[in-house]
Amino acid sequence: MQTPKKIAVVGSGLVGSLLAIYLRRAGHTVHIYDRSPDIRQIQFSGRSINLAMSTRGWKALDGVGVGDSVREIAIPMDKRAIHLVDKLNFQNYGQEGESIYSISRGDLNRRMIDLAEQAGAEFFFEQKIWDVTLSEATLHIGETERGAWEEKKYDIVFGADGAFSRIRHRMQRQSMFNYSQEFLNIGYKELNIPANPDGSHKLDKNSFHIWPRGEYMLIALSNLDGSFTCTLFMPFEGENSFALLENRKDVELFFEKNFPDSIDVIPKLAEDFFKNPTSTLVTMKCYPWTYKDKIALIGDACHAIVPFYGQGMNAGFEDISILSEMMEEYGDDWEMIFSEYEKSRKPNADAIAELSYRNFMEMSSKTADDKFLLQKKIEKWFSDKHPDKWIPLYSRVTFSDRPYTEALAIGDDQNAIMEEVLKTENIEAVWESKEIENKILTLLHEKEAVKN
Amino acid sequence: MQTPKKIAVVGSGLVGSLLAIYLRRAGHTVHIYDRSPDIRQIQFSGRSINLAMSTRGWKALDGVGVGDSVREIAIPMDKRAIHLVDKLNFQNYGQEGESIYSISRGDLNRRMIDLAEQAGAEFFFEQKIWDVTLSEATLHIGETERGAWEEKKYDIVFGADGAFSRIRHRMQRQSMFNYSQEFLNIGYKELNIPANPDGSHKLDKNSFHIWPRGEYMLIALSNLDGSFTCTLFMPFEGENSFALLENRKDVELFFEKNFPDSIDVIPKLAEDFFKNPTSTLVTMKCYPWTYKDKIALIGDACHAIVPFYGQGMNAGFEDISILSEMMEEYGDDWEMIFSEYEKSRKPNADAIAELSYRNFMEMSSKTADDKFLLQKKIEKWFSDKHPDKWIPLYSRVTFSDRPYTEALAIGDDQNAIMEEVLKTENIEAVWESKEIENKILTLLHEKEAVKN
Structure with missing residues (x-):
């Protein structure tokens, strides 16, 4: 058990709230500050992408026994529903029984704050932190x-205050x-598919819906109330861009032409399009993440990533799992806890940043590409035959808690192998053969040999 | 001629002062702000690396007729003097008559401020700019x-306020x-070789002196008063590092062992070592560099680089040459001037950042490496035979005003060619041969063919 400390967490988002629960369980006094009003008292909307909780996220939640409370507001998605202009394809995410979970950011944040309060954390909303004295763990708070400004001194301050920390x-x-x-x-804009009058979903609620169109795409994730939160990702400028959609007519024509099956299910298309802001996407990296035994950054505050792997929240929650391991290992030596935490997490944060950046191309272009779909089929076929030899990259990232760095490295090896395999003459016809199986086994063996 | 504007330049360093002269020549009112006192009234020292003015710098100075005034305080260096532990080698920088010029930063800055004042720019020292309203080109100035804060409104504001702008x-x-x-x-520390009692230099003043030792090195550049400004570059931590030199004894032993021929010429070694700070080296990149027709960054404020190519000041001065070309081309359309300026300069700033970063290895390790010295000899020999076909990278960067991007690209091609050439059996003996000449010609031809 650690000696109780007085700890401030700046930011009452998902990571800040879960961190507060972990710190309370370890016996500390926890004050959470947020510059915004209590999200439980206000309407939250307009610039959110629904979250996709996966293994790393659940592990962190279950680590303090709050996973089941979150499962109540989560909807499993076991596949992608790929809306091509003329047909609809499905692609399973993992093995039988493996799903990612759609959760509304607002719903989850409200739930997490409730849980943190129940755990004894004290929240201070509409408190603007303008500065911090690093060596004294002192917050400077004021209206403008x-x-x-008023000063509040703590033993430790966590910055869980997001990409613009x-x-x-x-x-x-x-x-x-x-x-x-x-x-x-590329920017993004939130749109909405409302529920049917009877409260049911207009599309399959257990699918992650994608309309892949190359340099832009639309996605939709289900909510508990029968609606879907949709997100349009599109360049700011250029041939297909936000800049060209200047009025209702432009927007409606664009959707009719490019997302024909979305027209019937997004009734307030133009209205929402011009009401909701066009938001930006940033990758932020930094180092170090901590200052002596006083200050530590966590979540988006030290590694903001683009959302295309659905791992932003999961990576932030995993920060907490690792921090908690270090707390157990190093007891009251917070300088050591922080130092080992940042050393352990930094390479993994860089790896998921890279994977997330790359995955825009996979989602927006490759899911509509026959060669890519063939590659996925071959991978799945081989993986079913040799589950010990081939875990697909997506599964390594999503259905595992092994380091992201490992997923990135093995994923690159697998891609190199599949590139070779796809060069095979008439591969479309011969892929399900002993020849291809042996080719993959040989290539895997070569990769192994290089490493040893 | 442009319509006269009221322009603020933030930063009275080298780039700010020269920019002010250009702006005055174009007919504008120019106010220069600096948070520090007038450098002409104070002792400037302790964390400076002497400057090496080369072609790009001279071009910008001569463009407003102040080159000759600066030549008065510059000392030509036509070669490297490479101090190995047991011998001294020399290596010419370029062709006969080509030199870089050693100038003390303090001397040059004082001269530039004098010249800017003579051109009619008005200086405001010890004026701290804390913020700027971008859309209004308004500076916010105050003690703390x-x-x-007091507000000062301008038509245009230039940020020439360095890496931490x-x-x-x-x-x-x-x-x-x-x-x-x-x-x-890697950090750096200033040291000093004083003049002889008769005012002469203790080492050859027309050489750039290097003591290359792998992961660390010492350099010395001559000053007008007979002294040399020395700079020790060394890792902060590790086997040979600042961290290990904790007291006078450590420093003296380190220099005796590793820089034996420096001992006699640096009399106040330990004293200066502990008096002068250990400074950091940063590469800073950003984009965009301008805001509408109101604000533009220039020099280190938008592209701070490490000093290993001696191009920091030269690149900053070249920014001014390019800006001036845009002013001539686009007249009163400052939005166009700024937009074309940043588009033209950004790739070149990135290229010199990359070249400078790489050059630490060249200076600290390769200048002591036989293979590298052989490569340089072969390049020089081939270049003398085919001056139209082979301009060495160093000359492209230093003795040319062609874009840095071009130097980087051609330099990479040349390196690939020399890597091939150095694989030739018994190359040490056969390099001065028709066979090698033809090999280089063939490889050059292949590179050309790929591009067309």
Whole structure:
């Protein structure tokens, strides 16, 4: 057991709330600050992508026994529903029984705050943190950036305040702090498929729906109330872009032409399109993540990624699992806890950033590509024959808690192998053969040999 | 001629001062702000690496007729003097008559401020800019960050305020602003070789002196007063590092062992070592560099690089040459001027960042490596025979004003060719042969063919 500390968590989002539960269980006093009002008192909407909880997320929730409470508001999705212009394909995500889970960000955040309060964490909403004194773990709080500030001293401060973290902002001004932020030229906009009058879903609720169109795509994830949260990803400028959709007519024509089967299910298309903001997507990396035994960043505050692998929240929750392991291992030595936490997590955060960045192409282009679908079929066929020799990349990321770095490295090896295999003459006809099976086995063996 | 504008330049360093001269020549009112006192009134020292002015720098200075005034305080260096532990080698930088020029940063900065004042720019020292309103080109000035601020409105604001630019700091908080800062694990420390009693130099003043030792190195550049400014580059931590040199004895033993011929010429070694700070080295990249027709970053404020190619100041001065070309081309259309300026300069800034980063290895390791010295000899021999076909990378960067991007690309091609050539059996003996000449010609031809 650790000596009880007085700990501030800045940010009452998903990671901040779950972290608070872990810290309470370890016996600490926990104050959570957020610049926004209590999300439980307000309407939350307009710029959210539904979350896809997977193994890493569940592990962190179950680690403090709150997984089942979250399962109540989650809908399993065991496959992709790929809406081509003229047909609908399905592609399973994993083995029988493996699913990712659609959860509304607002619903989950409200639930997590309730759970953190029940665990004894104290929340302070509409409290703006403008600065932090790193060496003293002291927060500077006030109405405005240039107005009067109040000081609150803690033993430890966690920055769980997202991609534009104020806590990190102060650390950035230290020497030797590495930092990068890179925006995609793709933006996103939230749209909505309402429930049927009887409360049922208009599309299959157990599918992750994608309309892949190359440089842009539409996705839809189910909600408990029968609706779907849709997200349109599209370049800001260029041939198919937000810049060209200037009025209702433009938007309606664009959807009729490119997403014909969405027209009937998105009744308030143009209205929502112009009401909801067009949001940006950023990859943010930094290092170090901690300052002595005083300050630690966690979640998006130290590794914001693009959403195309559905791993942002899962990676943030996994930060907490690893931090918790370090707390158990190093007891009261918080400098060691923080140092081992950042060393362990940084390479994995970089790996999932890379995988997420790459996956836009997979989702928006490759899911509509015959060669890619063939590759997936061959992988699945081989994996069924040799489950010990071939776990697909998606499963390594999504249905496993092995390090992301391992998934990235093995995924690259597998892709190189499949590139070779797809060069086989007449592969479309001969893939289900002993010849191909042996070819893959040989190539796998060669990769192994190189490593040893 | 442009319509006169009221322009603020933030930063009275080398780039800010030269930019002010260009803007004055174009007829604008120019106010230069700096948070520090007037460098002409104070002792400047302790964390400077002497500058190496080369072609791009001279071109920008000569463009407004101030080159000759700067030549008065510059010392030509036509070669490297490579101090190995047991011998001294020399290596020419370019062709007969080609030199880089050693200038003390303090001397040059004082001269540039004098020249800018003579051109009619007005300086405001000890004026701290804390913020800028981008859309209004308004500076916010005050004693302290949290104290009272005064507003100064301009037509245009230039941020020439270095790697930790306050102007960029505000732009960073805009959406879609890409940014990265990456520190090297190598620090540097200024040391000094004083003049002889008669005012002469203790080492050859027309050489750039290097003591290459692999992961660390010492350099020395001459000053007008007979002294040399030395810089020790070394890892912060590890086997040979600043961390291990904790007291006078450590420093003296380290220098005796590793830089034996420096001992006699650096009399205040330990004193300076502990008086002068250990400084950090950062590569900073960002984009965009401008905001509408109101704000532009220039020099280190938008592309801080490590000093190993001696191009930091030269690249900053070249920014001004390009900006000036755009001013001539687009007249009063400042939005166009800024947009074309940033589009033209960004790839070149990235290229010199990459070249500078790579050059640490060249300076600290390769200059002591026989294979590398042989490569340089072969390149020089071939280049003398075919001056139209082979301009060495160093010359492309240093003695040319062709784009850095071109130097980087051609340099990579040349390196690939030389890698092939060095594989030739018994190359040490046969390099000066028709066979090798033909081999290089063939490889060059193949590279050309690929491109067309």
